[in-house]
Every structure is written in structure tokens, then in C-alpha cells.
Amino acid sequence: MKKVLITSAALMMAGQSAYATKARMQGLGQSQEIGSFYLQDTRNIFRNAAYAAELSDYVIAEWNDAAVNSSTSDGEGGIFQRNGNLSYGLYFGADIAERTQNSGKSTGSFTNTDDLIDLFVGGGDEMKWGARLNYGKNKPLSGVNTFYGVGLGVMTDKWEAYTNLSISNESEKNASTDKFEGELSYEVGFTYNIMEGTTAWVEYSSFGYDRTVSNAITTVENMRVNAGVGKEYKISKTSRVITDVSYFYNDQDSTASGTTTNTTTRGLDVNIGFEADANSWLTWRGSVKQDLTAELFGVIETANTNINGGATLNFGKLMVDGTIGFGSGKVGTNDFLGQVGVHYWF
Numbered sequence: 001m002k003k004v005l006i007t008s009a010a011l012m013m014a015g016q017s018a019y020a021t022k023a024r025m026q027g028l029g030q031s032q033e034i035g036s037f038y039l040q041d042t043r044n045i046f047r048n049a050a051y052a053a054e055l056s057d058y059v060i061a062e063w064n065d066a067a068v069n070s071s072t073s074d075g076e077g078g079i080f081q082r083n084g085n086l087s088y089g090l091y092f093g094a095d096i097a098e099r100t101q102n103s104g105k106s107t108g109s110f111t112n113t114d115d116l117i118d119l120f121v122g123g124g125d126e127m128k129w130g131a132r133l134n135y136g137k138n139k140p141l142s143g144v145n146t147f148y149g150v151g152l153g154v155m156t157d158k159w160e161a162y163t164n165l166s167i168s169n170e171s172e173k174n175a176s177t178d179k180f181e182g183e184l185s186y187e188v189g190f191t192y193n194i195m196e197g198t199t200a201w202v203e204y205s206s207f208g209y210d211r212t213v214s215n216a217i218t219t220v221e222n223m224r225v226n227a228g229v230g231k232e233y234k235i236s237k238t239s240r241v242i243t244d245v246s247y248f249y250n251d252q253d254s255t256a257s258g259t260t261t262n263t264t265t266r267g268l269d270v271n272i273g274f275e276a277d278a279n280s281w282l283t284w285r286g287s288v289k290q291d292l293t294a295e296l297f298g299v300i301e302t303a304n305t306n307i308n309g310g311a312t313l314n315f316g317k318l319m320v321d322g323t324i325g326f327g328s329g330k331v332g333t334n335d336f337l338g339q340v341g342v343h344y345w346f
Helices: 002-012 022-027 042-046 292-298
Strands: 060-062 076-083 086-092 118-123 126-137 143-155 159-171 178-181 183-196 198-213 216-236 239-256 260-277 282-291 305-315 318-325 337-345
Touching: 002 216, 022 282, 022 305, 022 318, 022 337, 042 126, 060 216
Parallel strands: none
Antiparallel strands: 060 076, 060 337, 076 086, 086 118, 118 126, 126 143, 143 159, 159 178, 159 183, 178 198, 183 198, 198 216, 216 239, 239 260, 260 282, 282 305, 305 318, 318 337
């Protein structure tokens, strides 16, 4: 309970952009979809459902420019509120690409998983717990997609453990035998606070699907490991510097017409970022991320340096996050405010 009160008090302080949105995560070089493994942010709730008990009493809405980020061009938002010893949440439209596997539905023009509904519940004191149930049914004229999954997690001040399951992910086309059947997919992860401000993590995920197009079946099986360590340096009361190093290994088997093709990818990313309160109503942030895959593994690739920037306007309990530039480092009409989020704490 003491930690919850401290968290709530911190949110009331002007100039503090501690808990924010996808725009903040992008500006700091973190994952827009599942948040950060070592920074506190509301987006972490989609990685570990136990954050439903850690962060509550806010409303959030997010949108972006489809010309910049077409893979996540839908708006989304929700509300989280504490009632007694429990916290509850309702969220609309959070489509996590790896879990929905929409990229595999492009072949055959299957209906994408879209506009999911997530329900959250969380509680606990010294050890917090949380659960998430998500469901979606998309039924345009061309066909239908049904998706449902669950997420479970626990956390203390020292460590976190979580799992997310995609139980059903099926698409069918009208007047056709073509279909997409997702396998039982899952991810499990663990983070550990090595010392103050320093966190290590490891996450394992497995997912796959069977896709039938014109009676030809393609089976895809994929496994991924992500491990790393990150540190947040408190330079002063109004400025912070972050650094993280992460490694991923991805192995995919695709079988069609009796032939299996194996594809392996790996990467080592180094990220450095900062966040500083210019005054009581403005926070600036930025990051640079270097992919060392080519240097270390000899893999041919381009554009392996990403520059991100953004800002937060603080109006007491109302905060507005936006990106200024990201990706290759350019700033233009599409990049400016390409990702925007608004959240209100009550």
C-alpha cells in the first residue's frame, strides 16, 4: 500500500512524465507494443498483467499517422481504476503484432485480427498479481477472424514473472476453403532487479500457424529468445539517462509442399536515451539505438541506426505525449506527432 501511495503522489507532481504512452516508449527506444523491461510505463501492462495492480486510476487514448506507422494505424485506449483492494481495466484496440500474427495473413488476403477488447484485474500488496483476458471478432464482407487469449503475471520490487497465451486465432474467407489457423502461442518472461536502477530480463516466445490457400497448406513454426540488461541513471530530480543492451535470436521453419525452409535471424542492439524536464509543463526525451548485427555477425543489412525524439506536455493530471522524429533521424510533416497519446490521472 505504501508503494501505491508513493506512486500516486509522484503522478501529481508537475514535471513528472514517469508513466506515459506508446509515444514515450518510442521516444526512449523501447517497444511500443509491450512497453519496457526496466522502465516504469503504463504500456508494460500488455507485457505483464500485474501492472494492472501497480498503475491505476487513469484514462488513456492513443493514435498515430498511418502514413508513418501503418502496422499500428488504429486508435486505441482504455480506462483503469482501483476499487478497494483490486484494480480493474478495460482497453480497446491494443493489437500486439507478434501475438495476432497478422503478417502471416497477408498471403491469401485473410481477415486480420483487429480491434481487440482487453479486460484486466489486479491486486496484491508486496507481491502484486494481474490477469488479462482479450477477445476480438472481426467480420467484414470478405470473411471472419476470431481471436482470444489470456495473460498472467506477478511482480515484486525485486522481480517479475509473466506469461501471455494466444489460445485461438482463426480466419476464414467467405465462399472459400481457404483458412488461417493459429497454433497455441505463448511467451514467458522474467525480469530481475540486479541493483538499484539496473534490471536484467529474459523472454521466450513460441508461435505458429497453418495457412491453407487454394488447398495448399503452409505450416510456420517460430521461436524467439530475447535477453538483455537496462539501467536508468537519475542525473538529478528533473533528468534521467537510460542505457540498455539486448540480444534476440529468432528461428523459423516454414513447410510447404513437403519442403521445409529454415530462417534464422539475430541481433544485438545498444540503446542510449535521455529524459529531462525543461520546466513544470514540458518534458523532452530522445534516444539513439545502434544495431550491431552486421558488425558482429556479418549479416547484410541497412539503416541500423535509429534516432527517436519526443516530448510531453504536463497539465497537472493531464499529460499529452508526442513524437517529434524517429527511425532514420529525419523530421518532417509525417514524423512530427506521428504518434500521440493523451492520459488523464484521477
